[in-house]
Amino acid sequence: MPPRVRRDGNVTVGGLQVLQGIEALSELGVRATSLFDVVGTEATTLEEGARIPLAAVRRLFSVTQRTTGDALAGLHAAERVEFRGPLAYLLMSCPRLREGLALYARLSGVAISALRQSLHVDPPVASIVFGLDAGTPHENRHLMDYVVMGTVRTVRRVAGPGFRLLEVHTRHAARGHEAEAARAFGCPVRFGRPEYRIVFPARVLEDRSRMSNPLVAKQLEKLAAALGTSAAPASFRVGVEAATRGLLAAGHRPKAASVARRMHVSQRTLQRRLEAEGTTFNAVRDGVLREIAEAQLRSPILSVKEIASSVAFADVATFSKAFRRWTGDAPSRFRARFQR
Numbered sequence: 001m002p003p004r005v006r007r008d009g010n011v012t013v014g015g016l017q018v019l020q021g022i023e024a025l026s027e028l029g030v031r032a033t034s035l036f037d038v039v040g041t042e043a044t045t046l047e048e049g050a051r052i053p054l055a056a057v058r059r060l061f062s063v064t065q066r067t068t069g070d071a072l073a074g075l076h077a078a079e080r081v082e083f084r085g086p087l088a089y090l091l092m093s094c095p096r097l098r099e100g101l102a103l104y105a106r107l108s109g110v111a112i113s114a115l116r117q118s119l120h121v122d123p124p125v126a127s128i129v130f131g132l133d134a135g136t137p138h139e140n141r142h143l144m145d146y147v148v149m150g151t152v153r154t155v156r157r158v159a160g161p162g163f164r165l166l167e168v169h170t171r172h173a174a175r176g177h178e179a180e181a182a183r184a185f186g187c188p189v190r191f192g193r194p195e196y197r198i199v200f201p202a203r204v205l206e207d208r209s210r211m212s213n214p215l216v217a218k219q220l221e222k223l224a225a226a227l228g229t230s231a232a233p234a235s236f237r238v239g240v241e242a243a244t245r246g247l248l249a250a251g252h253r254p255k256a257a258s259v260a261r262r263m264h265v266s267q268r269t270l271q272r273r274l275e276a277e278g279t280t281f282n283a284v285r286d287g288v289l290r291e292i293a294e295a296q297l298r299s300p301i302l303s304v305k306e307i308a309s310s311v312a313f314a315d316v317a318t319f320s321k322a323f324r325r326w327t328g329d330a331p332s333r334f335r336a337r338f339q340r
Contacts, residue, residue, distance in 0.1 A: 010113075011112065011113050011133075012053055012054065013051065013057045013113075014110055014112070015046035015050040015252075018046050019043060020081055021146065022039075024080045025077050028064055028068050028070055028073060028077060035060055035064075038059050040056070057143060061077075061143060062142075072180060072184075074141070074143055074145035075184050078150045079184060097204055098205040101155070102119055104154075105118050105119055112132065112143075112147070115132055116130070117129070117131075117151075125199055126202040127199045128155075128197065128198050129195055130144065130147060130196035164186065167188045168187060169189075169199075170191055171195065173191055174189075219291065219292055222291075226243070235277060236277060237277050237279060240270070243259045252312075254285055254312060286322070289322075290327070293319075294327075297331055297338070304316055304320075
């Protein structure tokens with residue numbers, strides 16, 4: 001039975017994903033201010049976790065196509081973007097690609113509420129299948145080009161320069177752009193297929209990453225638990241830690257008010273219950289941010305700027321100041337101790 005298509009009005013896109021999309025589309029020649037006008041909000045609001053209707057995100061691509069004349073605006077924008085956030089960055093440092101992709105697929109709804117991703121393995125090949133339970137292939141062509149290419153770029157960073165695609169399937173029609181799509185993906189692209197799919201050699205799933213380390217694996221497990229469990233936490237503090245991780249993975253700043261909402265208590269109750277356990281919200285939140293930052297700094301594949309963004313700091317200077325307060329070291333000096 002085919003999936004039930006949701007009404008567009010019920011489908012939303014995460015603020016962090018919209019912000020990255022606007023940055024990428026502006027590189028194609030559209031003024032960022034015009035794009036923010038399309039979604040009706042500002043960068044700060046998106047950074048704080050606002051979700052945007054799918055229809056508005058589609059308009060971003062339509063405006064870009066009209067302004068630039070680029071019929072492959074989604075594909076070309078994705079060639080200019082690196083997906084951000086703790087989930088993407090931890091995936092880049094996961095022990096094996098298989099584990100990272102399984103988690104990535106599980107949490108695809110964080111980015112787009114109607115997006116589905118699944119990993120399929122049929123040796124000697126494997127594939128990631130994408131589905132969007134809203135709209136038609138024509139309506140979604142730019143958005144899905146962007147999602148698929150963005151995922152390919154993330155996987156390439158994980159798997160290394162030897163990774164190669166065997167083929168890509170898309171649901172929308174070619175419209176005379178076969179050669180450019182093949183150039184962008186580096187493989188044949190099959191248009192008008194029943195699903196969006198990228199196909200690659202299955203053996204890369206089991207290759208151990210040279211960036212792997214036990215702390216990264218631990219952070220991946222904690223992020224998965226924070227977003228996937230319904231079990232009662234062992235203590236209120238543990239619940240706050242899980243809520244903080246869940247908000248970070250969704251691209252939200254973990255403020256006391258947003259954590260309290262996630263835990264279905266008032267902000268005052270949040271503070272009072274933490275005080276009863278001998279701690280504060282700032283201490284718990286900073287402990288989570290420090291854990292994630294320290295794990296990622298052990299991976300040379302990530303820049304300090306990327307790590308700062310993944311733990312919700314607006315710039316490197318602010319992150320560096322906080323990291324020195326937590327550890328007594330600058331991020332660069334901390335990293336150097338593990339790369340000698």
